[in-house]
Amino acid sequence: MKEDDDIADFQAEVAALLLEHVRAPLLEDQHVRGVLPAPDGAPAVRVALGDRDVSDPARLTAYEIPRASGGEPLTAHDVVALLRTVHTGTHVYPADRVTAVMGMDLYLVDPTQVQEAPFTTDDWSATLLRCLAQPSQDRPPPRLRGFLFREGGLLRLYMDSDEVPGVIAADVRPGGALTALLAALPSLLGEQGQTSAGPKDPHCRYVVDLTHW
Structure with a gap:
């Protein structure tokens, strides 16, 4: 199905773009420690961030970012910009948008409530x-x-x-x-x-x- 293909393409593009941040930090001292396709075919991608070389789930933070925002599809670059914003400063998440997966804290990001970091x-x-x-x-x-x-x-x-x-x-x-x-x-x-x-x-x-x- 085309919709499934679009989701898969989006997830693959995010994974490819974030490969360079396994070694080079995405922001400050934070590196990409995982890129996960959302389960059950959900139109989203999950990204785990943490210190370089860390693999202990308790020391990683995962974010789920949807495929689209306000009816408009997001790009892999939008995901990068959102991650840089949500992983810095103080962000208050409603209880229904905070959960856990595979031992990691998982935050469900609402792009309409986040100001993307500028593209450098x-x-x-x-x-x-x-x-x-x-x-x-x-x-x-x-x-x-x-x-x-x-x-x-x-x-x-x-x-x-x-x-x-x-x-x-x-x-x-x-x-x-x-x-x-x-x-x-x-x-x-x-x-x-x-x-x-x-x-x-x-x-x-x-x-x-x-x-x-």
């Missing part, structure tokens, strides 16, 4: 890098050869493509228009007229300035 520059950068490193078969972007975080919130991408010889770098300012940027990258890499000024980078033929894209 590193979040946007990680999303962009993941898209380039694992391109879609429908529209493969240029191949990612490397990257460098730079001052002022910029990210330098080192790429090659069938259209342009050698390694070309592009300076981008990670933000919300990632889909448009990914679609335009193949043609933008060849626009030497947009080459940025500054010290020569020995790791590429030239640098294209896409910071205002």
